[in-house]
Amino acid sequence: xxxxxxxxxxxxxxxxxxxxxxxxxxxxxxxxxxxxxxxxxxxxxxxxxxxxxxxxxxxxxxxxxxxxxxxxxxxxxxxxxxxxxxxxxxxxxxxxxxxxxxxxxxxxxxxxxxxxxxxxxxxxxxxxxxxxxxxxxxxxxxxxxxxxxxxxxxxxxxxxxxxxxxxxxxxxxxxxxxxxxxxxxxxxxxxxxxxxxxxxxxxxxxxxxxxxxxxxxxxxxxxxxxxxxxxxxxxxxxxxxxxxxxxxxxxxxxxxxxxxxxxxxxxxxxxxxxxxxxxxxxxxxxxxxxxxxxxxxxxxxxxxxxxxxxxxxxxxxxxxxxxxxxxxxxxxxxxxxxxxxxxxxxxxxxxxxxxxxxxxxxxxxxxxxxxxxxxxxxxxxxxxxxxxxxxxxxxxxxxxxxxxxxxxxxxxxxxxxxxxxxxxxxxxxxxxxxxxxxxxxxxxxxxxxxxxxxxxxxxxxxxxxxxxxxxxxxxxxxxxxxxxxxxxxxxxxxxxxxxxx
Numbered sequence: 058x059x060x061x062x063x064x065x066x067x068x069x070x071x072x073x074x075x076x077x078x079x080x081x082x083x084x085x086x087x088x089x090x091x092x093x094x095x096x097x098x099x100x101x102x103x104x105x106x107x108x109x110x111x112x113x114x115x116x117x118x119x120x121x122x123x124x125x126x127x128x129x130x131x132x133x134x135x136x137x138x139x140x141x142x143x144x145x146x147x148x149x150x151x152x153x154x155x156x157x158x159x160x161x162x163x164x165x166x167x168x169x170x171x172x173x174x175x176x177x178x179x180x181x182x183x184x185x186x187x188x189x190x191x192x193x194x195x196x197x198x199x200x201x202x203x204x205x206x207x208x209x210x211x212x213x214x215x216x217x218x219x220x221x222x223x224x225x226x227x228x229x230x231x232x233x234x235x236x237x238x239x240x241x242x243x244x245x246x247x248x249x250x251x252x253x254x255x256x257x258x259x260x261x262x263x264x265x266x267x268x269x270x271x272x273x274x275x276x277x278x279x280x281x282x283x284x285x286x287x288x289x290x291x292x293x294x295x296x297x298x299x300x301x302x303x304x305x306x307x308x309x310x311x312x313x314x315x316x317x318x319x320x321x322x323x324x325x326x327x328x329x330x331x332x333x334x335x336x337x338x339x340x341x342x343x344x345x346x347x348x349x350x351x352x353x354x355x356x357x358x359x360x361x362x363x364x365x366x367x368x369x370x371x372x373x374x375x376x377x378x379x380x381x382x383x384x385x386x387x388x389x390x391x392x393x394x395x396x397x398x399x400x401x402x403x404x405x406x407x408x409x410x411x412x413x414x415x416x417x418x419x420x421x422x423x424x425x426x427x428x429x430x431x432x433x434x435x436x437x438x439x440x441x442x443x444x445x446x447x448x449x450x451x452x453x454x455x456x457x458x459x460x461x462x463x464x465x466x467x468x469x470x471x472x473x474x475x476x477x478x479x480x481x482x483x484x485x486x487x488x489x490x491x492x493x494x495x496x497x498x499x500x501x502x503x504x505x506x507x508x509x510x511x512x513x514x515x516x517x518x519x520x521x522x523x524x525x526x527x528x529x530x531x532x533x534x535x536x537x538x539x540x541x542x543x544x545x546x547x548x549x550x551x552x553x554x555x556x557x558x
Contacts, residue, residue: 091116091117091161091162091163091164091176091190091191091192091475092110092113092114092115092116092117092161092162092192092282092283092284092287093113093159093160093161093190093191093192093249093250093251093270093281093282093283094106094109094110094113094159094160094161094190094251094280094281094282094283094287095157095158095159095160095190095251095253095258095260095280095281095282096109096157096158096159096258096275096278096279096280096281097156097157097257097258097278097279097280097307097308098156098157098277098278098279098309099156099157099275099276099278100156102125102153102155102156102157102158103123103125103150103153103154103155103158104150105158105275105280105291106123106125106158106159106160107123107140107144107145107150107160108290108291109160109280109282109287109288109290109291110123110140110144110160110161110162110287111140111141111144111290112284112286112287112289112290112335113162113282113283113284113286113287114139114140114141114162115333115335116162116164116192116283116284116333117161117162117163117164118139118162118164119137119138119163119164120135120136120137120138120162120163120172120174120175121135121136121138121139121140121143121144121160121161121162121163121175122134122135122136122160122161122163122175122176122177122190123135123144123153123158123159123160123161123177124153124158124159124160124177124179124188124253125153125154125155125157125158126155126157126158126186126188126253126255127154127155127156128155128156130186131179131186131188131253132152132153132154132155133177133179133188134149134152134153135172135175135176135177136172136175137172137175140162157253157258158253159177159188159189159190159251159252159253159258159281160177160190161175161176161177161190161191163175163176164477173213173214174214174215174216176189176190176191176216176218177189177190177251177253178190178214178216178218178219178222180222180225180226182222182225182226182233182236183226184231184232184233184236185233185254185255186254186255187222187225187233187252187253187254188252188253189218189221189222189250189251189252189253190218190250190251190252191216191217191218191221191248191249191250192248192249192250192268192270192283192475193246193247193248193249193263193267193268193474193475194217194246194247194473194474194475195217195220195244195245195246195247195248196245196246196473196474196538196539196540196541196542196543197243197244197245197246197539197541197542198217198220198244198246198542199217199542200541200542201220201224201243201244202217202219202220205220205223205224210223220240220244221237221240221241221244221250224239224240224243225237225239225240228240233254234257234259234304234306234315237252237259237261237304238304238315238317241261241304241317242317242318244263245538245539245541246263246267246473246474246538247263247265247267247268247326247474247475247528247538248261248262248263248268249261249262249263249268249269249270249283249299250262250270251270251281256308256309257306257307257308258279258281258306258307258308259304259305259306259307260272260281260299260304260305260307261299261303261304261305262299262300262301262302262303263301263302264301264302264318264319264321265301265302265321265323265324265325265528265537265538266300266301266302266323266324266325267324267325267326267474267475267528267537268283268325268326268474268475269283269284269298269325269326269329269334269340269341270282270283270298270299271283271284271285271288271295271296271297271298271299272296272297272298272299272305272312273285273288273293273294273295273296274293274294274296275288275291275292275293275294279296279307279312280293281299281305281307284334284335284338284340285338285339285340286334286335286337286338289337295339298341298342300314300316300323301321301323301324301325302316302317302318302319302320302321303315303316304316304317322524322526323341324525324526324527324528324537325340325341325527325528326474326476326527326528327511327515327527327528327529328472328476328531329345330343330345330348330349330515331349331352331436331437331464331465331511332373332436332437332465333476336349336375336376343515343516346376348514348515349376349377349380349436349464350376350377350379350380350383351380351513351514351515351516352377352380352464352465352506352510352511352514353376353377353378353379353380353381353382353383353384353434353464354380354381354383354384354514355380355384355506355510355511355513355514356377356380356381356434356462356463356464356504356506356510357380357381357382357384357385358384358510359504359506359507359510360462360504361385362432362460362462362502363430364387364429364430364431364432364458364460365387365388365429365430365431366387366388366389366390366392366425366426366429366430366431366432367381367382367385367387367388367389367390367431367432367434368390368391368392368393368425368426368431368432368433368434368451369389369391369393369433369434369435370393370433370434370435370436370447371391371393371394371395371419372395373435373436374433374434374435374436374464377434377436377464378434381432381434381462381464385432387432390422390425391422391425392421392422392425392426392431392451392454393419393420393421393422393447393450393451394419394420394421394422395418395419396418396419396420419447419450420450421450421451421453421454422454423454423455426451426454426455426456427454427455427456428455428456428457429456429457430456430457430458430460431451431456431458431459431460432460432461432462433447433448433451433459433460433461433462433500434462434463434464435447435461435462435463435464436463436464436465437463437465437468438463438467438468438485438486438494438498438505439468439478439479439484439485440479440483440484440485441485441494441497441498444461444498444500445497445498445499448461448498448499448500449499452499458501459499459500459501460500460501460502460503461495461498461500461502461503461504462503462504462505463503463504463505463506464506465505465506465511465532466505466506466507466508466511466532467486467487467491467505467532468484468486468487468531468532469481469484469486469487469531469532469533469534470484470487470530470531470532470533470534470536471484471531472530472531473536473540473543474528474538476531478531485497486505491503508520508529508532508533511529511532512526512527515527525537
């Protein structure tokens, strides 16, 4: 599907769902499941953690939590909603005393967002208190859960993260770090973990390093975070990435690095660069902003089109659109203006207001668009409903031609590692040809960045089919781990977890 499809039809074919059913342009976006943060030994640990979570808010907007330890007991504040709604209040921070804290922001991938699923999770083990925050998804979490429940375990949440607590509780190892590592050995899938005990903070990444985790330092105190932007907001120094398969143990004696798994080539999630990470973050030595600009430039080289103006779909399409414009020589303009001050729960009581609701968050810049041949740049297409609305918005603003360019390959397969993707039958690219997609979206031409172009933008030259450098299964179907929970099932693990709740 890497080629360009052009056509004359501006109509929406009837074989797809009615795009007017969802008028929020954010409703068809991929969602990252969560972000994690930890600070050890800092006198204002909870306040630092709250700031770090603010920087990671893009990784999860439905719930946030912080657990601190004051030398005597653990203190927990977990809330539904945004970090700023709760953790900007001095009264909340005052209820989190101690010099060590871990935090979590969450996006619920299935079912109802309920307080008992909000992390960090905490348990009182016979070796002491233990709290953990998890970014990722376990592909054998449901299988482990069923086995544990059958043997008498009592679960307090529907989160796969709770498996770790039960496995640790049953371990016969003496040291808590050994218990933690033994639990990790039973896990499949993706995880970046930050944990807190009475005497240490622990960070861990899965053996492939699918989800990111970085180590930082602030005034002599160590930090763990999902992204470097969380270090920047608190003025911390980036030390290094936590390696794939590594367990870092942070105590008053410093940082100890453990490698309990056999060495394997790293395969970080390529969507961190395409969409999830903040553009001002650096992931594995690569500037996310620069990579996205490179993707736009590759897109222009692969599927350039005669046009008057390049228009990004805000905000995620902006860097790629800049790269496309620079490589093609077509001027970059903000043809869509985003209103950042609209709440997520705006009431839409009537059909008329619903139909106008799309303009609350995004509106066309008619002065830029009218009478022009425009190239729309977005980072991905999931179900396609968002794309339909954006193209129609451009046509309503008077665009003469609308050419859609996507700075990633077509999403053909669902994710099971912490990204909220629909089942394959609901992925537009998995069920339609490129020409059918173009007709459904209503654009004059449509093209995606190729897989090889994506790897070139990453500085890799090409994809090694025998040993891919990234976790790119959404494009290729090459899942890097076992999918134990899906064996013999027709539903995804996440759907099954929703049923278990």
